[in-house]
Amino acid sequence: MSILLFLGVLFVLVLVHELGHFAVAKWTGMRVDEFGIGFPPKLFGVRKGGTEYTFNLFPIGGFVKIFGEDGVGDPSARPASILSERNEGENQAGVQPRYEEDGVLTGEESTDTESFTSKSKWAQSAVLVAGVTMNILFAWLLIAVAFGIGVQTSVGEEDASARAVLAITNVLPESPASDVALAPGMVIQEVSANGERLSALTPSKFSAFVASHGGVPITLTYILGGEVRVAQITPEVGIIVDRPDQPAVGVALTQIDTISRSFFDSIVDSFLYVTSALRDITVGITKLAVDALLMRADFSQVAGPVGIVGLVGEASAFGIASLLMFTAFISLNLAVINIFPFPALDGGRLLFVCIEAIKGSPIKAHYAGILNTLGFALLIILMVAVTWNDIARL
Numbered sequence: 001m002s003i004l005l006f007l008g009v010l011f012v013l014v015l016v017h018e019l020g021h022f023a024v025a026k027w028t029g030m031r032v033d034e035f036g037i038g039f040p041p042k043l044f045g046v047r048k049g050g051t052e053y054t055f056n057l058f059p060i061g062g063f064v065k066i067f068g069e070d071g072v073g074d075p076s077a078r079p080a081s082i083l084s085e086r087n088e089g090e091n092q093a094g095v096q097p098r099y100e101e102d103g104v105l106t107g108e109e110s111t112d113t114e115s116f117t118s119k120s121k122w123a124q125s126a127v128l129v130a131g132v133t134m135n136i137l138f139a140w141l142l143i144a145v146a147f148g149i150g151v152q153t154s155v156g157e158e159d160a161s162a163r164a165v166l167a168i169t170n171v172l173p174e175s176p177a178s179d180v181a182l183a184p185g186m187v188i189q190e191v192s193a194n195g196e197r198l199s200a201l202t203p204s205k206f207s208a209f210v211a212s213h214g215g216v217p218i219t220l221t222y223i224l225g226g227e228v229r230v231a232q233i234t235p236e237v238g239i240i241v242d243r244p245d246q247p248a249v250g251v252a253l254t255q256i257d258t259i260s261r262s263f264f265d266s267i268v269d270s271f272l273y274v275t276s277a278l279r280d281i282t283v284g285i286t287k288l289a290v291d292a293l294l295m296r297a298d299f300s301q302v303a304g305p306v307g308i309v310g311l312v313g314e315a316s317a318f319g320i321a322s323l324l325m326f327t328a329f330i331s332l333n334l335a336v337i338n339i340f341p342f343p344a345l346d347g348g349r350l351l352f353v354c355i356e357a358i359k360g361s362p363i364k365a366h367y368a369g370i371l372n373t374l375g376f377a378l379l380i381i382l383m384v385a386v387t388w389n390d391i392a393r394l
Contacts, residue, residue, distance in 0.1 A: 014061025068115030175250025214247030343375025
């Protein structure tokens with residue numbers, strides 16, 4: 001189920017990204033040869049409005065083929081023999097043959113003005129950033145919906161409703177809690193000792209209960225991964241620095257409640273969440289990239305496809321709102337990664353467009369292709385390293 005959820009999330013996010021490229025390319029008058037749902041081999045397709053909409057075998061995303069985006073259709077990239085034919089008076093109506101990537105004629109015709117490279121740099125830039133923009137807007141929508149449904153939020157004891165739960169937020173190392181493998185995220189369901197049961201599960205009452213049972217084994221019933229488990233833990237003194245004589249077990253607790261927001265608050269709070277998350281993700285990925293170049297990157301805190309499968313499963317276990325929040329977070333990560341000025345990514349292609357605008361002439365397709373191939377190879381190596389780390393953590 002986790003794998004299916006992961007594939008579904010990936011499919012939707014990539015499709016949303018490509019839909020952004022497609023919509024802006026159409027809006028700016030570029031010819032879109034194909035909008036693919038899934039990846040080849042092709043199962044079937046439907047042609048409408050000059051675009052073939054294809055349905056492909058592997059449902060892990062999608063793609064858009066824009067005429068001229070790889071230099072094909074750019075007069076400077078065409079063979080000299082073809083240019084001489086144009087100069088001799090053939091195709092004087094401004095109609096050019098359509099070429100595949102190897103320069104072979106397909107027999108179809110298109111005007112120069114429909115090519116990606118024939119459009120203004122602003123139009124090209126708009127197409128390139130459209131995918132990232134769609135990922136950000138989609139994340140904003142998902143988070144707003146999740147806020148409307150209700151997400152689990154840490155609240156004070158005085159603000160907690162009857163459905164609030166007591167959750168562990170931190171565990172001190174070398175404490176009784178760490179000795180029995182308690183961990184952040186666990187939800188405490190019941191606390192008892194010597195036949196006495198804690199009546200109200202709040203942080204203050206838990207601390208008082210533990211303090212009154214120093215040296216006495218306490219039975220904790222908690223939930224982990226949807227399973228109910230039981231642990232026995234004995235409070236000890238010397239755990240709390242400013243209160244060394246008070247028995248404690250070494251956990252920090254908070255009450256988690258499901259809070260639903262109004263429509264307006266959902267929109268505003270979602271916007272604030274997205275801006276904050278984008279800032280944090282950008283800082284984190286930039287630091288990782290710099291550390292990778294300096295050969296000191298720590299991939300232990302980075303999740304690849306294998307790791308994300310597990311995270312999707314954990315998120316779905318907390319309900320639809322949690323799954324929407326996680327999907328939005330992945331969408332924002334995709335947006336930040338794609339806009340980085342790295343070859344083979346949208347940000348790298350945007351950098352090429354900016355360079356062309358400054359130098360006043362196009363970058364040769366041959367050199368751009370080499371850089372994109374090298375960039376793609378480095379991305380594959382990075383993906384293999386992260387995936388290997390995911391598997392090692394299993």
